[in-house]
Amino acid sequence: MELLLEKFKDQFHQLPEYNGNFEITEYRSPEVLKKIFSCIDLTSLNSTDSTASIEDFCNRLNAFHHKNPEMPLVSAICVYPVFAGVLKSRLNKLDVKRAVVAGGFPSSQTFLDLKVQEIKKALELGANEVDIVLSVGEFLEGNYSFVAEEIKTIKSVLEGHHLKVILETGALKNNQNIWDAAILSMASGADFIKTSTGKLSPAATPEAVWVMSHAIKIWHKETGKKVGLKAAGGISTTEDSLLYYSIVKNVLGDDWLCPELFRIGASRLANNLLSDLAVLEGKDFHQPF
Numbered sequence: 023m024e025l026l027l028e029k030f031k032d033q034f035h036q037l038p039e040y041n042g043n044f045e046i047t048e049y050r051s052p053e054v055l056k057k058i059f060s061c062i063d064l065t066s067l068n069s070t071d072s073t074a075s076i077e078d079f080c081n082r083l084n085a086f087h088h089k090n091p092e093m094p095l096v097s098a099i100c101v102y103p104v105f106a107g108v109l110k111s112r113l114n115k116l117d118v119k120r121a122v123v124a125g126g127f128p129s130s131q132t133f134l135d136l137k138v139q140e141i142k143k144a145l146e147l148g149a150n151e152v153d154i155v156l157s158v159g160e161f162l163e164g165n166y167s168f169v170a171e172e173i174k175t176i177k178s179v180l181e182g183h184h185l186k187v188i189l190e191t192g193a194l195k196n197n198q199n200i201w202d203a204a205i206l207s208m209a210s211g212a213d214f215i216k217t218s219t220g221k222l223s224p225a226a227t228p229e230a231v232w233v234m235s236h237a238i239k240i241w242h243k244e245t246g247k248k249v250g251l252k253a254a255g256g257i258s259t260t261e262d263s264l265l266y267y268s269i270v271k272n273v274l275g276d277d278w279l280c281p282e283l284f285r286i287g288a289s290r291l292a293n294n295l296l297s298d299l300a301v302l303e304g305k306d307f308h309q310p311f
């Protein structure tokens with residue numbers, strides 16, 4: 023793994039300076055807002071979540087789509103693993119992914135066999151996407167092979183379902199580490215790389231997403247593989263989401279702007295997008311989420 027990271031270091035040093043100049047006003051249209059809505063992993067990750075509250079969450083999604091069939095579906099509902107069965111039973115009529123955060127989320131500080139057991143159990147209950155957190159402490163110590171082996175082991179039990187690896191960019195200290203964590207995760211089988219758990223500050227930042235987008239671009243150039251990007255944590259306004267949309271569009275291009283390759287994980291964004299869409303289209307969505 024060290025050799026691989028070394029090989030990609032040169033490309034990191036050749037990145038242009040990050041200047042933060044990403045246009046968003048030109049993208050503020052119903053079409054783009056709907057596209058972003060379709061890329062949301064609608065998230066509920068609260069200590070207070072319960073079977074009843076997640077059932078209610080699913081019922082609200084079902085009711086919203088029943089009332090607004092012209093609206094795209096969100097990409098996924100993302101919950102704790104213990105609720106995977108609720109998603110399976112309550113969302114069986116909607117074509118949305120059933121995502122769980124697993125593997126000792128959000129710290130990742132537990133034994134690999136327990137991580138695997140938790141994930142297998144969630145899959146049995148009906149999860150079909152899994153978000154895990156990279157072992158940040160071991161990564162910062164330079165134990166790259168250990169971190170990579172964990173990800174590979176988890177990927178091997180997923181039966182082809184998508185694995186999203188959370189880098190927890192806010193804990194990685196600098197862009198070189200973000201780049202290395204992105205390359206390590208992609209080399210170990212991540213289908214998506216994701217910025218943050220949302221449980222630590224800073225969460226997603228435009229600069230981290232810019233670095234990760236470039237890593238994905240280089241990885242695609244070198245290997246031919248398209249890895250997705252998920253920005254998550256603290257993204258709540260339409261403006262925030264347009265900024266991430268703009269960064270991905272500028273670095274990776276339109277090909278990446280689809281639910282297969284771009285996600286925004288958020289617990290508060292959907293309502294705000296819908297109320298801005300309501301203003302643009304003269305509708306009323308009643309803040310359903």
Ligand SMILES: O=C[C@H](O)COP(=O)(O)O
Pocket residue numbers: 065067100218219220221254255256257287288289290291
């Ligand atoms: O994975 C998703 C994040 O935990 C969501 O964070 P958020 O609650 O700040 O939107």
